[in-house]
Structure formats: structure tokens, C-alpha cells
Amino acid sequence: MELVTLADIRTAAAHIAGVAVRTPLMPVPWADGDLWIKPEGLQPVGSFKLRGAYNTVASLPEEKRRAGIIAHSSGNHAQAAAFAARAFGVPCVVVMPDVSVPMKIEATRALGAEVILVPPPERDDLTTKLAAERGLNHVPPFDHPDVIAGQGTIGLEIVADLPDVDVVLVPVGGGGLASGVATAIKALRPAAAVIGVEPAVAGDAADSLASGELRKWPVEQTYGTVADGLRTGLSERTFAHLTERLDGIVTVSEDEILDVMGRLVRGSRVLVEPSGAVAAAAYLHHGSELPPGRTVAVISGGNADPKLLAGLWS
Amino acid sequence: MELVTLADIRTAAAHIAGVAVRTPLMPVPWADGDLWIKPEGLQPVGSFKLRGAYNTVASLPEEKRRAGIIAHSSGNHAQAAAFAARAFGVPCVVVMPDVSVPMKIEATRALGAEVILVPPPERDDLTTKLAAERGLNHVPPFDHPDVIAGQGTIGLEIVADLPDVDVVLVPVGGGGLASGVATAIKALRPAAAVIGVEPAVAGDAADSLASGELRKWPVEQTYGTVADGLRTGLSERTFAHLTERLDGIVTVSEDEILDVMGRLVRGSRVLVEPSGAVAAAAYLHHGSELPPGRTVAVISGGNADPKLLAGLWS
Numbered sequence: 001m002e003l004v005t006l007a008d009i010r011t012a013a014a015h016i017a018g019v020a021v022r023t024p025l026m027p028v029p030w031a032d033g034d035l036w037i038k039p040e041g042l043q044p045v046g047s048f049k050l051r052g053a054y055n056t057v058a059s060l061p062e063e064k065r066r067a068g069i070i071a072h073s074s075g076n077h078a079q080a081a082a083f084a085a086r087a088f089g090v091p092c093v094v095v096m097p098d099v100s101v102p103m104k105i106e107a108t109r110a111l112g113a114e115v116i117l118v119p120p121p122e123r124d125d126l127t128t129k130l131a132a133e134r135g136l137n138h139v140p141p142f143d144h145p146d147v148i149a150g151q152g153t154i155g156l157e158i159v160a161d162l163p164d165v166d167v168v169l170v171p172v173g174g175g176g177l178a179s180g181v182a183t184a185i186k187a188l189r190p191a192a193a194v195i196g197v198e199p200a201v202a203g204d205a206a207d208s209l210a211s212g213e214l215r216k217w218p219v220e221q222t223y224g225t226v227a228d229g230l231r232t233g234l235s236e237r238t239f240a241h242l243t244e245r246l247d248g249i250v251t252v253s254e255d256e257i258l259d260v261m262g263r264l265v266r267g268s269r270v271l272v273e274p275s276g277a278v279a280a281a282a283y284l285h286h287g288s289e290l291p292p293g294r295t296v297a298v299i300s301g302g303n304a305d306p307k308l309l310a311g312l313w314s
Numbered sequence: 315m316e317l318v319t320l321a322d323i324r325t326a327a328a329h330i331a332g333v334a335v336r337t338p339l340m341p342v343p344w345a346d347g348d349l350w351i352k353p354e355g356l357q358p359v360g361s362f363k364l365r366g367a368y369n370t371v372a373s374l375p376e377e378k379r380r381a382g383i384i385a386h387s388s389g390n391h392a393q394a395a396a397f398a399a400r401a402f403g404v405p406c407v408v409v410m411p412d413v414s415v416p417m418k419i420e421a422t423r424a425l426g427a428e429v430i431l432v433p434p435p436e437r438d439d440l441t442t443k444l445a446a447e448r449g450l451n452h453v454p455p456f457d458h459p460d461v462i463a464g465q466g467t468i469g470l471e472i473v474a475d476l477p478d479v480d481v482v483l484v485p486v487g488g489g490g491l492a493s494g495v496a497t498a499i500k501a502l503r504p505a506a507a508v509i510g511v512e513p514a515v516a517g518d519a520a521d522s523l524a525s526g527e528l529r530k531w532p533v534e535q536t537y538g539t540v541a542d543g544l545r546t547g548l549s550e551r552t553f554a555h556l557t558e559r560l561d562g563i564v565t566v567s568e569d570e571i572l573d574v575m576g577r578l579v580r581g582s583r584v585l586v587e588p589s590g591a592v593a594a595a596a597y598l599h600h601g602s603e604l605p606p607g608r609t610v611a612v613i614s615g616g617n618a619d620p621k622l623l624a625g626l627w628s
Contacts, residue, residue, distance in 0.1 A: 024335045029358050029397070029425070039356070041583045044343050083343070111343070269355045269585040269616035302583035310624040 001240045004145050006187040009152035009180065012051070015058040016153060019087060020051050023154075025161045025296060028280075030267045034294045035283055038158060039270050041302020045111075047229075047276075048151060048177060048300050049080035049141070055150030056139045057084040065090055070136040072127045074100045075229060076301055077141040082113035084139075093136060095127050104303075142176030143235040151177045155184025158296050165192050166293025169279035171300050172196040172205045172249065173230035175238030181298065182245035193247040193291045197282040199225035200251040204233045205242065209249055214239045226254055226308075229275030229301065250289050252281040260284055261304070262312035273304040315554045318459050320501035323466035323494065326365070329372040330467060333401060334365050337468075339475045339610060342594075344581045348608045349597055352472060353584050355616020359425075361543075361590075362465060362491060362614050363394035363455070369464030370453045371398040379404055384450040386441045388414045389543060390615055391455040396427035398453075407450060409441050418617075456490030457549040465491045469498025472610050479506050480607025483593035485614050486510040486519045486563065487544040489552025495612065496559035507561040507605045511596040513539035514565040518547045519556065523563055528553045540568055540622075543589030543615065564603050566595040574598055575618070576626035587618040 021043050025036040040048040057069060068091030071081035078094045085092030094108050098117040109115050118126050131138050140147060154177070158165060168185050172178045175196075182194040198205050202222035208215045214234060222231040234242065257274050260281040264270045272280075279297035282290065335357050339350040354362040371383060382405030385395035392408045399406030408422050412431040423429050432440050445452050454461065468491070472479060482499050486492045496508040512519050516536035522529045528548060536545040548556065571588050574595040578584045586594075593611035596604065 021338045021340055024338060024356065026335055026356055027358050042338065042340055042353070044341050044582075046583055265585070266620065268358075269360055271579070271583040271585065306580070 001237060003241055003244060004148045004152065004180065004183050006184060008145065008149040009156060009184050012055040012146070012149040013153045013156055015055045016051050016150065019054055020153070022157065025158065026268060026270070028268060031284060036162060036296045037268065037270065037280060037299050038154060038296060039299045039302070040154070041271055041276060041299060045076065045079040045083050046301055046303040047076035047080065048154060049076040050083060051153050052147035052150035052176060053077065053080035053139055054084040054087065056144060056146040057088055059146045060137055064137055067135040067137065068092060069139050070095070070127055070131050071139045071141070072096070072123050073141055075104060076303060078104065078108045078113070079111060081139050082108050082111035086112045093130060095123055095130070097123060142174035143237050148176050148180045148183070148238070148241065150180065152180030152184045154298060155181040156188070159185065159188045162294060162296060164294060165189060165296055167291050167295040168192060168194045169197055169282050169295065169297045170194065171230060171275055171278045171298065172198045173275065174232040175205060175234040175242055177298070177300060178246060179238045179241035183241065186245050194245065195282070195290060196242065196246050196249040197278040198230055198249065198251055199227050199257065199278065200253055201225045202227070202231050203251045206249040206251055208234055208239055209242060209246065227257060227275040227278060229273070230278065250282045250286050252278050252285060256281040256285045258312060261309065264299070265309060265312065270299065271302040271304060271309060272299050273301050276300045276302060315551060317555055317558060318462045318466065318494065318497050320498060322459065322463040323470060323498050326369040326460070326463040327467045327470055329369045330365055330464065333368055334467070336471065339472065340582060340584070342582060345598060350476060350610045351582065351584065351594060351613050352468060352610060353613045353616070354468070355585055355590060355613060359390065359393040359397050360615055360617040361390035361394065362468060363390045364397060365467050366461035366464035366490060367391065367394035367453055368398040368401065370458060370460040371402055373460045374451055378451055381449040381451065382406060383453045384409070384441055384445050385453045385455070386410070386437050387455055389418060390617060392418065392422045392427070393425060395453050396422050396425035400426045407444060409437055409444070411437060456488035457551050462490050462494045462497070462552070462555065464494065466494030466498045468612060469495040470502070473499065473502045476608060476610060478608060479503060479610055481605050481609040482506060482508045483511055483596050483609065483611045484508065485544060485589055485592045485612065486512045487589065488546040489519060489548040489556055491612070491614060492560060493552045493555035497555065500559050508559065509596070509604060510556065510560050510563040511592040512544055512563065512565055513541050513571065513592060514567055515539045516541070516545050517565045520563040520565055522548055522553055523556060523560065541571060541588040541592060543587070544592065564596045564600050566592050566599060570595040570599045572626060575623065578613070579623060579626065584613065585616040585618060585623065586613050587615050590614045590616060
């Protein structure tokens with residue numbers, strides 16, 4: 001399989017300039033050692049997903065793009081796709097599970113998307129059917145070279161801001177973010193280690209990489225994590241990228257995730273959703289499993305349930 | 315009186331590079347019109363104060379600096395001074411009112427400062443006395459050219475990120491931030507309007523600018539605002555800068571401040587303290603009093619009382 005290249009990521013960076021926020025690296029003075037976080041919750045849709053979705057829409061030939069796009073998502077990708085479509089002034093359909101959080105449905109509609117609610121098992125078929133009927137371009141949440149290249153722009157920015165970075169910690173769900181970031185970092189600074197992080201109860205990527213074959217874990221298990229963005233398994237494409245380019249993978253517990261969400265909001269005033277906290281949780285709770293040195297943890301998003309966060313806060 | 319220049323601000327920018335976070339402009343898609351916010355709560359001490367304090371310490375001749383610094387503050391300036399001193403490895407004394415929030419005292423101590431608690435009326439005399447006895451350099455919270463120049467780096471960054479900005483909204487307490495930002499913006503983009511914002515119940519700057527003379531309001535009145543960073547009055551120095559360089563001033567109500575704190579945290583995932591919310595409150599509640607066009611609101615800090623914010627959130 002052909003993997004995404006640094007050149008693809010540079011093209012993506014040109015596409016997203018002025019649309020995605022150029023997030024800073026924030027030092028974390030209350031952590032022992034040399035830790036920086038990259039707060040992707042500052043994106044206008046609250047997560048890194050904007051980078052990949054926007055790059056994918058921007059990469060479509062103009063005539064195809066004009067027909068519009070379709071995406072399926074229960075979470076951050078829905079808003080990212082809707083935002084990208086609106087920026088280009090093209091139609092957007094988002095197929096969402098009928099069990100989605102009402103706030104997320106509303107946010108997606110507020111960005112101008114047509115939201116179609118379906119029972120979860122019907123999601124894929126309906127997306128394929130609507131794409132064919134209406135001539136819509138499917139923008140998948142992670143399994144696409146342009147999505148991976150878009151997420152990889154985070155890696156470019158890390159190396160630009162901290163050229164002597166030693167370790168980059170990145171959450172792994174479907175693996176699009178980790179594939180893109182690892183591609184950029186290993187190309188620009190091969191000496192740095194890129195380590196994936198996932199919840200132990202959704203540790204399918206660690207299992208896959210250790211065994212050398214793509215392993216799917218049952219949904220009943222992976223849905224046990226509070227990190228709703230990391231319940232998905234890898235695709236063949238992201239598995240190939242991570243096998244080639246990731247230096248290791250660390251898993252964190254549910255308690256560690258919640259602990260670090262609270263510490264980030266209290267200590268650094270950064271709102272973080274559970275999936276966004278795993279990389280910092282690896283640094284703060286699993287330091288002995290990590291290479292030493294100047295470390296960046298990618299905080300992938302900030303769309304946390306307000307009730308959950310308010311409870312961790314005070 | 316000699317005013318701070320663009321050259322002073324460029325020098326400050328060189329000093330703070332790599333220490334203060336280069337905060338991004340975040341678009342605010344849920345606001346009508348063209349609004350961006352600059353979230354200074356991302357600074358490692360949670361507010362813009364790091365820029366001015368660090369620039370002041372960096373500007374001291376090395377031999378003087380080695381003796382250490384002294385600051386008085388009940389709030390954000392305390393942590394900024396302590397952080398700056400620690401970065402240079404020099405001693406820091408912070409004189410704090412004995413009524414200060416325990417969390418803020420602890421945070422200042424955690425940054426290595428010697429904290430001395432005094433009854434509020436004794437603050438100035440003790441600071442002067444200790445500075446003389448120990449040979450410490452006084453780093454004031456706003457009434458100093460190097461402090462103003464440091465805060466002005468925010469203006470440089472705004473013009474770099476949004477060269478065609480039309481309006482910049484900036485909180486006014488002691489006036490150091492507004493003096494610096496107005497200096498940078500009017501030098502780099504004279505067509506842009508720089509508008510100060512303060513709470514109506516601490517509207518001494520609006521009163522001073524309207525009357526053409528520096529007016530002090532009684533503490534019993536200015537302490538009526540929830541925006542604890544904006545209770546201070548201007549100095550002769552900041553009054554001179556604002557008279558020359560500010561295009562106007564708008565006041566906001568207490569309810570408007572609280573409303574916008576909640577909207578920023580819910581809509582943009584940005585933690586903001588009351589003082590930090592006034593500029594966005596002017597945009598969202600007093601649009602008819604402002605010039606039209608592409609507007610940046612400076613969100614000066616994020617050190618909010620967790621209980622206050624948790625209540626506004628859900």
C-alpha cells in the first residue's frame with residue numbers, strides 16, 4: 001500500500017492555512033520534566049478533525065466538489081466535515097447514529113449540514129447509497145490519504161516550534177491522526193520517537209502492532225472507555241502507516257484519563273475531552289515506559305461533556 | 315512624557331520569544347460577523363502579564379538583575395513576576411495582600427517566589443522598604459515602559475496574523491495592556507481602531523479620557539466589579555498613552571461579563587476570567603457602539619474561580 005508522504009502533508013498545510021488554527025505548543029510548568037501540549041481543542045470545531053476533513057474537501061477537483069460531500073460520524077468528524085463544506089459553500093450531508101448526543105447533532109446542523117439520523121447498523125449502507133444517489137463525495141473520518149495528510153500538519157507544526165523534540169505522544173483511535181503525525185515527525189526528525197496512546201480497554205492498536213496483524217476488538221469491549229473518540233479500530237491503511245512509522249504504543253487506564261482531564265483544566269486552563277487527555281496521561285502516569293527528553297503530547301480535542309468536566313474541575 | 319515606541323515593542327518581542335506562548339487568533343464561528351479572540355489564558359501563568367514582567371526582567375542590566383526582583387500583586391502579576399524571575403534564576407519577593415485567594419498564593423510560591431502577606435494598606439511601603447534593604451528591582455504591574463512594551467507584543471502578533479484587522483478590543487485596568495496594544499496597532503495599521511473596554515462600575519478610564527484629566531474612582535466603587543483585574547485606575551503614564559493612542563472606550567455590565575464567560579467556555583472551549591471576558595462582551599453586547607469590520611477581542615487571562623466558571627458552564 002502506498003503511504004502518505006511528507007510532500008502530501010506540506011500540500012495539506014498550504015490548504016488549511018488560514019482555516020485551521022495554528023495551535024501553539026504550551027509548556028506545562030506543573031509537570032515534572034519537559035512537557036509541552038498542543039491544544040487542538042482551540043480549532044473552531046473543537047478538535048483536530050478539521051485539518052483532515054478540510055484538506056480532503058480542498059483536494060477534490062472543483063467540479064466534483066461542487067456536488068457536495070457526505071460523512072458519517074457520531075462526534076467530532078461530523079462538525080469538521082460540516083465546517084469544511086460550509087467554507088467551500090458546498091452541500092453537506094452527515095449521517096449520524098440516532099443515539100448521538102443532541103448537543104453534537106445541533107452543532108452539526110448549526111454549521112449548515114443536513115443531518116440524517118439512523119440506527120447505528122444502517123450507517124454505512126445509507127452513506128454509500130446516498131453518495132451514489134446524490135453524487136456526493138464521501139469524506140471518511142480517518143481511512144483516506146488526504147485525511148491522514150491533513151492530520152499530519154500537526155507534526156509539521158510541532159517540529160517547527162520545537163526542532164529538538166525527542167518524543168511525540170499521540171492518541172490512537174482509527175489511527176488517522178497518529179499515521180499523519182508519525183509521517184511528518186519521522187521524515188523531519190527521525191531521531192524523535194513517536195508513541196501512540198490508547199485506552200487499555202480499547203487497546204486494539206497495541207494488540208495489532210504487537211501481533212503484526214490487524215486485530216479488531218469487539219465493540220462491547222472498546223465501548224467501555226470514556227474516550228469516545230478512541231473506540232474505533234484501525235483500518236488496513238492506518239495499520240500499514242503505524243507498522244512502518246510508529247515507535248511504540250502505550251495504554252492508559254480510565255482513572256488516569258479522568259485524572260489528567262482534571263489536571264489539564266485546573267493547571268493549564270485547557271478544556272479537554274477524554275480522548276484528548278490520553279497522550280498527557282501517558283506522560284504523567286507511564287513515564288517509565290517512555291523514552292526520555294523533550295516531549296509533546298497532542299491534546300486532540302476539547303468537546304467534553306460539560307457535566308463531566310465541571311465535576312473534575314473544582 | 316516619553317511614550318513607548320514600536321521599536322521598544324519589537325525589542326520586547328525578541329526578549330519573550332520562546333518564553334511567552336505565541337497565542338493564535340481563534341475565529342468565533344458562533345458570533346455574528348467577523349470576530350477573532352486572542353486567548354492569553356494559554357500563557358503558562360494563565361494571563362498576558364507574563365509578557366510585560368518577563369520583558370522588564372530581561373531588560374535589566376545583568377548585574378542589577380542578579381540581585382533579584384520584587385513585585386506586589388494580589389493576582390496575575392504575582393505569578394508572572396515569579397515565573398520571570400525563575401526563568402532567569404534570580405530571587406523573587408512578592409508582597410501580597412493577606413486577603414488574597416489561597417490558590418493564588420500557593421501558585422506564586424510553587425513558582426519559587428518568597429511570598430510576604432501584609433494588610434493591604436501596608437503593601438506599597440513594605441515593597442519600597444524591602445527593595446531598598448535587599449537591593450531588589452521593583453517590577454510594577456503596569457506603570458513601567460518595559461511592562462507596556464511587553465504587553466504591546468500582543469499587538470504585533472495580531473497584525474501579523476490578521477493584517478487587515480479593522481478593530482481591536484482590549485481590556486483596561488491599570489492600562490498597561492491597552493497602552494502597549496494601542497501603540498503597536500496604531501504604528502503598524504493606523505486605519506484600525508483600538509477600543510478599550512472596562513466594567514461600567516469601574517469606568518474610571520472612560521471617565522478620565524472623556525474629561526481629559528486622570529480621574530481616580532473610589533475603591534469601594536471599583537471593587538464592585540467581578541472583574542478583579544480591572545479594579546485598578548490608570549497611572550499618569552498609561553493615561554498619556556491612552557489619550558494619544560486609544561480611539562475610544564466602551565463599558566460593559568456585570569451581567570454581560572458573566573454571560574460572555576459562559577458563552578466562551580461553552581462555544582469556544584476557552585476558559586476565561588471575568589477581566590478577560592470584557593472585550594468579547596463589548597463585541598457581543600455593544601456592537602452598535604463599535605466601528606464595523608474584522609474585529610479582534612483580547613482575552614487577557616483564564617485564571618477564573620473554578621466554582622464561578624463551573625456554574626456558568628452547564
